[in-house]
Amino acid sequence: MSTENTPTNGSATATATATPPDATLDFVREKLTKKAITADHPTWCPGCGDFAVLASYYKVIEKRQLEHEKIVTLAGIGCSSRFPYFVNGYGAHFIHGRAVPLASGISLARPDLHVFLFGGDGDGFSIGGNHLNHGARKNINMTYFIMDNFVYGLTKKQTSPTSPIGFKSKTDPTGAIDQPVNPMKQLICAGATFVARTHATQVNHMVQMIERAMDHQGFSVIECLSECVEFFPGAFDSANPRKGGAFALIDEKKWDNTPEDELRHDVTDELAAYKLAQLPFPGVFGVFYESDRPTKNALEKKWIDTTREKLGNPTDLQLLQKTFDRMK
Amino acid sequence: MNPPPVLPQTDAANGAPAAANPPSDRADLRPESINDAVIRLAGDSQDGIQSAGAFLARLAGRSAQDVMTYMTIPATISGGPSIFQVRMGTGEVLSAGDEADFLVAFYQHSYQDHIGCLKEGGVLLYDSDNVEPDLDDKRFVYVGVPITGLTVEALGGTAKDKGKNIFILGLIAKIFHLDVDKLKALITEKFAGKDESIVNTALMAFQAGYGYPVGNVLTKQYRFEPHVPKEGERAQITMDGNQALAYGLIAAGVRYGAGYPITPWSSVMEILRSELPKYGGLFVQAEDELGAVSLALGFSFSGYLAVTGSAGPGISLKTEAIGWASMSEMPLIIINVQRGGPSTGLPTNVEQSDLFQAIFGGHGDSPRVVLAASTVEDCFYIAIEAARIARKYSTPVFILSDTSLATRIEAFGEPELKDLMIDPTLDLTPRPVGFKPYAVDQITQHVPPGARMLDGKYPLISGLEHDEMGHPTGSPKLHMAMTAKRRNKLRKLAEEIPAPEVYGDQLGDTLLVGWGSTYGPIHDAVKLARENGEKAGALHLRHVHPLPNGLEKVFAKFKRIVVVEMNDQGVYGFGQLATILRARFCEPKIESATKTDGLTFRVKEILERVFEGRSFAARKIPREGIPTVHTDTSPENVKSLKEVVPQGVG
Ligand SMILES: Cc1ncc(C[n+]2csc(CCOP(=O)(O)OP(=O)(O)O)c2C)c(N)n1
Ligand code: SF4
Ligand SMILES: [Mg+2]
Numbered sequence: 001m002s003t004e005n006t007p008t009n010g011s012a013t014a015t016a017t018a019t020p021p022d023a024t025l026d027f028v029r030e031k032l033t034k035k036a037i038t039a040d041h042p043t044w045c046p047g048c049g050d051f052a053v054l055a056s057y058y059k060v061i062e063k064r065q066l067e068h069e070k071i072v073t074l075a076g077i078g079c080s081s082r083f084p085y086f087v088n089g090y091g092a093h094f095i096h097g098r099a100v101p102l103a104s105g106i107s108l109a110r111p112d113l114h115v116f117l118f119g120g121d122g123d124g125f126s127i128g129g130n131h132l133n134h135g136a137r138k139n140i141n142m143t144y145f146i147m148d149n150f151v152y153g154l155t156k157k158q159t160s161p162t163s164p165i166g167f168k169s170k171t172d173p174t175g176a177i178d179q180p181v182n183p184m185k186q187l188i189c190a191g192a193t194f195v196a197r198t199h200a201t202q203v204n205h206m207v208q209m210i211e212r213a214m215d216h217q218g219f220s221v222i223e224c225l226s227e228c229v230e231f232f233p234g235a236f237d238s239a240n241p242r243k244g245g246a247f248a249l250i251d252e253k254k255w256d257n258t259p260e261d262e263l264r265h266d267v268t269d270e271l272a273a274y275k276l277a278q279l280p281f282p283g284v285f286g287v288f289y290e291s292d293r294p295t296k297n298a299l300e301k302k303w304i305d306t307t308r309e310k311l312g313n314p315t316d317l318q319l320l321q322k323t324f325d326r327m328k
Numbered sequence: 329m330n331p332p333p334v335l336p337q338t339d340a341a342n343g344a345p346a347a348a349n350p351p352s353d354r355a356d357l358r359p360e361s362i363n364d365a366v367i368r369l370a371g372d373s374q375d376g377i378q379s380a381g382a383f384l385a386r387l388a389g390r391s392a393q394d395v396m397t398y399m400t401i402p403a404t405i406s407g408g409p410s411i412f413q414v415r416m417g418t419g420e421v422l423s424a425g426d427e428a429d430f431l432v433a434f435y436q437h438s439y440q441d442h443i444g445c446l447k448e449g450g451v452l453l454y455d456s457d458n459v460e461p462d463l464d465d466k467r468f469v470y471v472g473v474p475i476t477g478l479t480v481e482a483l484g485g486t487a488k489d490k491g492k493n494i495f496i497l498g499l500i501a502k503i504f505h506l507d508v509d510k511l512k513a514l515i516t517e518k519f520a521g522k523d524e525s526i527v528n529t530a531l532m533a534f535q536a537g538y539g540y541p542v543g544n545v546l547t548k549q550y551r552f553e554p555h556v557p558k559e560g561e562r563a564q565i566t567m568d569g570n571q572a573l574a575y576g577l578i579a580a581g582v583r584y585g586a587g588y589p590i591t592p593w594s595s596v597m598e599i600l601r602s603e604l605p606k607y608g609g610l611f612v613q614a615e616d617e618l619g620a621v622s623l624a625l626g627f628s629f630s631g632y633l634a635v636t637g638s639a640g641p642g643i644s645l646k647t648e649a650i651g652w653a654s655m656s657e658m659p660l661i662i663i664n665v666q667r668g669g670p671s672t673g674l675p676t677n678v679e680q681s682d683l684f685q686a687i688f689g690g691h692g693d694s695p696r697v698v699l700a701a702s703t704v705e706d707c708f709y710i711a712i713e714a715a716r717i718a719r720k721y722s723t724p725v726f727i728l729s730d731t732s733l734a735t736r737i738e739a740f741g742e743p744e745l746k747d748l749m750i751d752p753t754l755d756l757t758p759r760p761v762g763f764k765p766y767a768v769d770q771i772t773q774h775v776p777p778g779a780r781m782l783d784g785k786y787p788l789i790s791g792l793e794h795d796e797m798g799h800p801t802g803s804p805k806l807h808m809a810m811t812a813k814r815r816n817k818l819r820k821l822a823e824e825i826p827a828p829e830v831y832g833d834q835l836g837d838t839l840l841v842g843w844g845s846t847y848g849p850i851h852d853a854v855k856l857a858r859e860n861g862e863k864a865g866a867l868h869l870r871h872v873h874p875l876p877n878g879l880e881k882v883f884a885k886f887k888r889i890v891v892v893e894m895n896d897q898g899v900y901g902f903g904q905l906a907t908i909l910r911a912r913f914c915e916p917k918i919e920s921a922t923k924t925d926g927l928t929f930r931v932k933e934i935l936e937r938v939f940e941g942r943s944f945a946a947r948k949i950p951r952e953g954i955p956t957v958h959t960d961t962s963p964e965n966v967k968s969l970k971e972v973v974p975q976g977v978g
Binding site: 077319 | 564578603610612614619625626628632743745746749758777781787791792
């Protein structure tokens, strides 16, 4: 996630734009360590896949040396959404399913912040489904990490929108019957401009995906198969080499004009991405789709800038006074 | 600013020069001096009634006359009956006026539906091409003008009868000796930027109406008593309630917001959507109200106090997130432009039935502040007050407005902007060692991300019950302490707000208590009652929750307290504010006067209800098409539907 191309903050005066006063750095910025960004000990069940996601997040922050005070970690509700409590940084634990619009507000108003959002499959694809679609369509700049365990963990084993048909839960004691969401297909269709898939047992891959997602301008979503050892153990073994599965990576085009490259995946090819998403479970991992469609952040900023320029960059007082003069 | 209007040279023939003081058609006519007139225009919504009315309202504003307008829009999007009522007066105009002095009827149905609202002795100006009034009814003065024919004639075939509204404006300008130059300037301004021929057509229609020898049929003309400006009196600006809210927010330094369209809230968001970018801000049209409130909370979290809003149905959707704002102590402004409910209810009517929702809507103990705007002018200032409170107490603040405020135009003294404008800046100064976002013994101040925490401990903003750092806790003691902390903010606020002043008698028999848009009719009612010898006062609450301290001292000075509000008496016989006041003060002398017909209170209605049995409170003019009984519409008392359903009448 970059901080360019986002609207200026609300104030019309030149001095009051979102440039923080410490831009000149009147203090010594210490190296950001894992210890500094660690908060409460996670309350997850031992063995829960979400631990590794947290570890990967720490790694990325450390590796990239993000400015501590500009990291914002957000979440809705769920086991996975407990995430912000375990990170020492600005953060918010919001309500179930609505964290995408919350993050959108922060992203649109504050181009200087790094907006990260974590949540579960129920939070994202069920109760928050509408917001997911519109956040994607509007291409609002943020990094959204979905910890998909194919089940409702926090509420103790109900069917989730990604539960496979036949999954026995407390709400489907004889096995789930509804067609599950295909997260990759849905995200590509909705208009997300960065769509990737990873697995919670693959820390290096997770780190890679998070880094690429945060470097992408726009609505970046990562779906991570993160096992709920309590209510859906073994769900993702088929993609875990240590459990006899295969972690199949997407072979991305290198654009090296070699014949092999012909066969590789072009991440800007929406239809090709869609085809990858059709592969039977456990499918493939890596970046499915990426496009550089303008962000809402950039488009709104452009509108603000041209509007203000046309008006001759007046002060707030001049502007409102002029409006009132017309109402006399 | 705007170029002087280009006038078509048709004046000489009609003998009406473009001067401010036109000669009358008959030399023996002397205009009668008046200080107050209620003009009702009735037609269909495509007739541009609103814009004709708005011209009159704005003219009155420019002439330093107070104006108040009242309009109805049919529930359907287009077509159907529409009215616009302007009350212009040189003195203080409080309410829209019960009865019209002057009714302009475009169609037969306009005449039939509205003649009952015309005062005895009032003037019916009708389009003789479309209306055949009952001339035997001697209560009124009839003035027939072939409005359609003359408009078509004046404008030529292409315009058809579009322009009738402006033709009427010309007629009215003549009859009331209005300032023609100012009106023409307003017309020109309104159409400026469009095709020049449109301006010319409009001015031609105006001129045709103005030049019509109406003096041949109406032997009376009127002139408003000149307004003598008081020393230091500020220029008047004219706007509707939603505009006032939007510009109030801008003055208050609110630069971000999000919403989803719904009548009658939409125009607030439309204005903010196009205005905020000029100030470097942004208003987002969200996918739904859940998204809208969440976006707004995101803006607030980022450090910029934000606004969201809706009407009742949308507020219902925002409820969960507003609870989060209470719990996480996030500043937020929520506007509810109330309409008739529940559910889709009466989408274009007025009601004050969302007070409980504003105060109590939500699960758990979720304190929030509720303010109610009483006039269009107050919409402006209450937005500033809401922002002040939201910032100072880091809390969600509701602003209640309603359909009647949203759609009416009032003139008020131009606000002293340089003293009011707030510059929204982020306080990114590093926070000291030991900083706690939720210190139990302090009022929380939300810290925008970007501010360094010198002890390296960052605050977590949480919807779970939390400790002083924002981290979750299940401790019963902490939940008690934090619940008290969130509630005590409101007690602190209550200490700070002064008890409202009582209008009229400070000590007496009857105190009328109101909130919101009923301000005008309640005050007019008290004025009338006092003129008729009653010892009465009015108390209007802007801060509805928490209530200001000291109200009990005011209540003690009156024998009866009647709470007047536009909602249902409920199961126990009391309206929503009345219920709250009774619960708060355990005061049996608090009575309740409510109504649920979806229409604004008329002064007479209030008098009837509050001063039942007194001769001055009796209704003098029967009004057709309107239920004469508002008090009891329980099924066993309803004889015909027509009795209870307003028949196209505002
Ligand atoms: C409005 C609302 N409805 C329901 C709940 C209860 N609830 C909490 S988390 C959750 C599902 C969580 O599932 P998921 O998002 O997949 O997260 P997980 O726990 O599996 O990580 C539900 C239904 C709630 N907190 N709020
Ligand atoms: S219930 Fe499942 S998802 Fe929740 S913490 Fe335990 S293992 Fe993780
Ligand atoms: Mg889940």
